Amino acid sequence: MDFFKRHFLVALAAVLGLVAVAYVGSQTKLQILFGVAVPYLAALIFVEGLVYRLIVWARSPVPFRIPTTAGQNRTLPWIKRSLDDKLDNPDTFKYLLGRMALEVLAFRSLFRNLRTELRKDPDNPEGARLIHWSYKWLWLGAIAFHYAFLVVLLRHLRFFTEPVPMPIQLMEHADGFFQFFVPAVYLSGIVMVVALFYLLARRITNPSLRYISLAADYFPLFLILGIGISGILMRYVYKVDIVAVKQLALGLVTLHPVVPPGIAPIFYVHLFLVCVLFAYFPFSKLMHAPGVFFSPSRNMVANNRWVLHVNPWNYPVKFTPYLQYEDKFREAMIEADIPVEKES
Amino acid sequence: MDEKYKNEFGAFAPRPQVEKKFYNGKYIFAGLIVFLAMVALPFLPNVGKTIPPPVRQLDTPVIQKIAEKDRQCIMPTEWMRANHMQMLIDWRDNVVRTNEKGAPNGRYFKAPDGQKFLASLTNTCMECHSNKEKFCDQCHNYVAVAPNCWGCHLTEGKKLAEAK
Numbered sequence: 001m002d003f004f005k006r007h008f009l010v011a012l013a014a015v016l017g018l019v020a021v022a023y024v025g026s027q028t029k030l031q032i033l034f035g036v037a038v039p040y041l042a043a044l045i046f047v048e049g050l051v052y053r054l055i056v057w058a059r060s061p062v063p064f065r066i067p068t069t070a071g072q073n074r075t076l077p078w079i080k081r082s083l084d085d086k087l088d089n090p091d092t093f094k095y096l097l098g099r100m101a102l103e104v105l106a107f108r109s110l111f112r113n114l115r116t117e118l119r120k121d122p123d124n125p126e127g128a129r130l131i132h133w134s135y136k137w138l139w140l141g142a143i144a145f146h147y148a149f150l151v152v153l154l155r156h157l158r159f160f161t162e163p164v165p166m167p168i169q170l171m172e173h174a175d176g177f178f179q180f181f182v183p184a185v186y187l188s189g190i191v192m193v194v195a196l197f198y199l200l201a202r203r204i205t206n207p208s209l210r211y212i213s214l215a216a217d218y219f220p221l222f223l224i225l226g227i228g229i230s231g232i233l234m235r236y237v238y239k240v241d242i243v244a245v246k247q248l249a250l251g252l253v254t255l256h257p258v259v260p261p262g263i264a265p266i267f268y269v270h271l272f273l274v275c276v277l278f279a280y281f282p283f284s285k286l287m288h289a290p291g292v293f294f295s296p297s298r299n300m301v302a303n304n305r306w307v308l309h310v311n312p313w314n315y316p317v318k319f320t321p322y323l324q325y326e327d328k329f330r331e332a333m334i335e336a337d338i339p340v341e342k343e344s
Numbered sequence: 345m346d347e348k349y350k351n352e353f354g355a356f357a358p359r360p361q362v363e364k365k366f367y368n369g370k371y372i373f374a375g376l377i378v379f380l381a382m383v384a385l386p387f388l389p390n391v392g393k394t395i396p397p398p399v400r401q402l403d404t405p406v407i408q409k410i411a412e413k414d415r416q417c418i419m420p421t422e423w424m425r426a427n428h429m430q431m432l433i434d435w436r437d438n439v440v441r442t443n444e445k446g447a448p449n450g451r452y453f454k455a456p457d458g459q460k461f462l463a464s465l466t467n468t469c470m471e472c473h474s475n476k477e478k479f480c481d482q483c484h485n486y487v488a489v490a491p492n493c494w495g496c497h498l499t500e501g502k503k504l505a506e507a508k
Contacts, residue, residue, distance in 0.1 A: 051376065059365070059366060061362060158488040159487070160386065160387060161390065162395050162486070163485075164488040173490070182430065183429060239426035239430070240426055241425045242426075243397055244397075250390070253387040253390065253391070254387075254390045254391055254393050255392060256393075262422060264426070312362060313362045315358055
């Protein structure tokens with residue numbers, strides 16, 4: 001089996017296996033396991049793993065500032081700097097915050113994404129032309145997915161709070177604004193799944209990207225797709241007793257867990273996949289979420305030109321000053337007519 | 345301690361001795377605490393409480409008149425809990441939007457046991473379940489659902505004229 005198929009199918013089989021485990025398991029007497037034990041365990045692993053990873057990261061010194069070539073650094077007063085330069089190559093904390101905000105909220109680095117391709121050349125029909133073009137589709141897919149996922153997550157607070165806070169209800173109304181189908185279709189769910197399919201298709205159809213994609217790249221995609229699809233099926237097709245679902249969810253967060261009878265297995269599939277996502281999060285590429293705050297080329301003021309930064313792992317280096325060198329080789333140097341500082 | 349980097353020509357430079365401490369720890373852990381606090385915030389007011397789920401009240405006059413063993417909705421209760429919205433919207437579409445004279449499923453709903461019911465929220469469902477606050481609204485509020493039935497349907501007093 002070739003490399004791509006192996007990594008693709010392993011990840012797909014893993015997610016389908018998880019679905020099967022939850023589907024079969026929830027029909028036995030193990031509902032307490034899938035409804036209570038697994039969610040608590042997943043929350044515990046998520047928090048512990050997150051703290052652990054942050055401790056490891058906090059122990060790594062990041063001594064050097066990396067001014068980016070995308071913006072003119074602060075220099076001689078007559079070299080003008082536009083707002084872009086200040087945001088891309090910030091010299092003060094204020095603009096640094098601006099750069100981080102653009103990065104975290106608007107995915108600015110992805111927006112700069114370039115694609116390099118061989119295209120047909122009208123001037124040279126026999127050959128091809130190498131072009132670099134600004135490829136925004138990745139940025140669009142990524143930002144659509146992330147914001148839709150955020151809205152989906154926040155929307156689910158209606159199951160975990162009682163009474164449901166007003167902002168959550170407003171968000172839900174806005175999300176179901178078109179009142180299309182019953183129950184009203186949430187736009188965020190559709191956007192999320194479509195964006196995920198795009199991100200997956202991009203990985204599969206682009207040969208160079210397919211070549212570097214591992215099971216760890218496909219697994220989160222399939223997992224979140226599984227969550228999205230099971231959620232959408234549960235809302236619009238295979239309906240569950242939603243009051244019982246809320247009772248279970250509220251029980252979890254009030255620390256009085258209950259497993260009301262009569263919840264269909266598809267709910268447990270959905271819940272189990274979410275638990276796996278939380279438990280998997282700290283040990284995977286999904287840590288890019290906290291990691292974006294740690295980007296060394298983004299989160300430091302580019303002040304190398306006027307502040308000295310000392311490498312914390314510098315060790316004393318043995319070196320020979322010039323005069324000692326001359327003392328050692330003076331005679332040979334005079335013989336070879338090399339000028340010396342001192343004659344004897 | 346004297347561990348050195350190695351290449352094919354041998355050891356060449358001491359490995360960096362990085363002091364074991366937190367660098368920028370205060371920012372990192374402050375960020376972590378802010379994140380965990382934000383996650384916990386929506387849940388904190390209810391921690392430790394027991395919140396009872398709403399109980400559907402079936403004590404309306406019409407239901408009281410029916411003998412205990414005959415109290416049966418037009419579909420099984422479990423099914424109704426999950427799917428009533430679908431049924432109501434199908435009724436609406438059949439009656440208001442697509443109904444033609446003599447259409448088989450237009451004005452009437454045929455239950456699995458063969459009984460026929462008038463497909464009407466106000467006249468059929470709310471004949472028995474006349475207690476909207478205690479039957480419909482409780483659960484809808486509990487799961488923060490705002491169905492738009494009541495934009496048109498009268499909830500009390502007047503009934504629609506009998507269709508026929």
